[in-house]
Amino acid sequence: MPGHPAGKAAGDPCANLTADLRCGLWQRPERPACCGGLQASEEMCGADRDAALSYLAHLERITAPLS
Template sequence: MWFFASAALAPRRYTVPMSSTLSCRLGCAACCIAPSISSPIPGMPDGKPAGVACVQLDAQLGCRLFGSPQRPAVCGSLRPSLEMCGASREQALTMLTTLERATQP
């Protein structure tokens, strides 16, 4: 987060740089539910539709393929960030669903 030494220079809200990153939230799995994945996933040979939970999520909403070579490259490329994840699981689901809709062909 950026903070300003002078109140005169500060905007009304604090500013978060676009490169802000977070750690994954336990039990979130928004990135395993909201977006579509076009590449095959073990158990989902045709990929994963948007809004459908990946079959590789376990009961605690963790990825069974994490660290495995079977994990799709797109999953490994996702990095939690404030822009993608927001401040809660609900915000993450909303933000990722909005992004999915905006990028549909």
């Protein structure tokens, strides 16, 4: 992941996010395939930004390493 040489920790924003929360690598070859291949869905995005962030927080909780 460009900008995250040791990997991106859960909960940390992507280093490639711009100040207005857009992808700084959009349409550039170094944009990771996992980002370019992501297919947004209603389940993922919800009705608004808060719903999308809540879903992301849920995914991070259920995929966090056991401590």
